Amino acid sequence: MNRLTGKVAVVTGAGRGIGAAIARAFAAEGAAVVLAELDIETAQASAREIAGQTGAKTLAVRTDVTQSASVQAAVSEAQQAFGPVDVLVNNAGINVFADPLTMTDDDWRRCFAVDLDGVWNGCRAVLPGMVERRAGSIINIASTHAFQIIPGCFPYPVAKHGVIGLTRALGIEYAPKNVRVNAIAPGYIETQLTHDWWNAQPDPQAARRATLELPPMKRIGKPEEVAMTAVFLASDEAPFINASCITIDGGRTALHHE
Ligand code: NDP
Numbered sequence: 001m002n003r004l005t006g007k008v009a010v011v012t013g014a015g016r017g018i019g020a021a022i023a024r025a026f027a028a029e030g031a032a033v034v035l036a037e038l039d040i041e042t043a044q045a046s047a048r049e050i051a052g053q054t055g056a057k058t059l060a061v062r063t064d065v066t067q068s069a070s071v072q073a074a075v076s077e078a079q080q081a082f083g084p085v086d087v088l089v090n091n092a093g094i095n096v097f098a099d100p101l102t103m104t105d106d107d108w109r110r111c112f113a114v115d116l117d118g119v120w121n122g123c124r125a126v127l128p129g130m131v132e133r134r135a136g137s138i139i140n141i142a143s144t145h146a147f148q149i150i151p152g153c154f155p156y157p158v159a160k161h162g163v164i165g166l167t168r169a170l171g172i173e174y175a176p177k178n179v180r181v182n183a184i185a186p187g188y189i190e191t192q193l194t195h196d197w198w199n200a201q202p203d204p205q206a207a208r209r210a211t212l213e214l215p216p217m218k219r220i221g222k223p224e225e226v227a228m229t230a231v232f233l234a235s236d237e238a239p240f241i242n243a244s245c246i247t248i249d250g251g252r253t254a255l256h257h258e
Contacts, residue, residue, distance in 0.1 A: 003235045005030030008082040010075060012065050012122055013092030015042030017191035021223030022089050022230045027056035029231055032082040036063035036074040057082060065092045065118030075125040084133060087234040088126045090119040091141045095193060097153045108155055115159035123170055136179040137234050140167050142245060144187045144253050164245055171243025180242040182233050187249025188220035217250035
């Protein structure tokens with residue numbers, strides 16, 4: 001339980017879902033964790049709960065990943081509170097699913113502002129310190145939508161393809177400085193985001209059943225299952241994994257059709 005002892009980690013969108021699970025797993029492994037989240041109330045509640053459960057140092061900071069200055073400020077607060085940032089998880093993300101031709105310009109911009117600009121804003125905020133110290137691990141939460149297209153989900157997969165491109169490009173740019181940049185591509189994971197999507201369908205129960213039928217393991221993932229991989233990539237157990245992506249989908253993207 002001390003695979004991240006002495007490390008300082010920032011996790012965006014950590015008030016709930018996958019981000020909260022990552023923050024909890026990092027804290028349980030000994031990291032000091034900053035929960036950088038748009039909704040400060042959920043971030044504070046998560047930070048309190050995680051500190052109570054693990055005894056780790058936690059800090060909630062209101063952060064809008066679409067605003068570069070907001071992310072810079074969160075990283076500065078993290079440094080002041082706990083010291084230089086060793087690990088950044090760019091987790092904050094939103095679903096924007098629309099028909100390409102009827103989608104509004106605002107929907108397009110909202111999707112890219114959070115799902116791609118948000119990731120870049122995070123990387124840009126921590127990279128100078130990591131390069132200076134010649135150490136760091138950045139983990140970008142992509143999606144299986146980064147490789148495969150589900151009709152009706154535009155433009156989310158376009159942004160997630162971009163997250164993989166950004167991961168590979170920065171991983172190569174900063175490899176000589178010993179900064180690793182990797183992605184995790186989850187398949188369906190049971191979070192509020194997934195429940196919101198089911199609830200938006202004409203028959204939510206049927207949509208849920210259909211989702212659970214699709215994966216080879218006949219279930220969807222848990223946030224904790226993504227968090228375990230984030231711990232591995234953040235730790236000193238993955239020193240030669242860089243510019244790469246780990247898929248966590250129970251094998252679904254390997255399945256052609258039944
Ligand atoms: P949730 O919606 O449960 O949590 C996302 C969190 O990000 C929320 O707390 C949300 O805050 C926060 N957030 C949203 N916008 C911003 C912003 N501009 N700045 C800071 N924080 C923000 O999502 P998940 O946990 O399900 O998803 C986390 C990541 O995993 C996303 O990148 C998503 O695309 C990806 N993913 C999820 C999958 C799934 O099946 N759940 C599958 C594949 C990938 P608020 O509540 O205030 O909006």
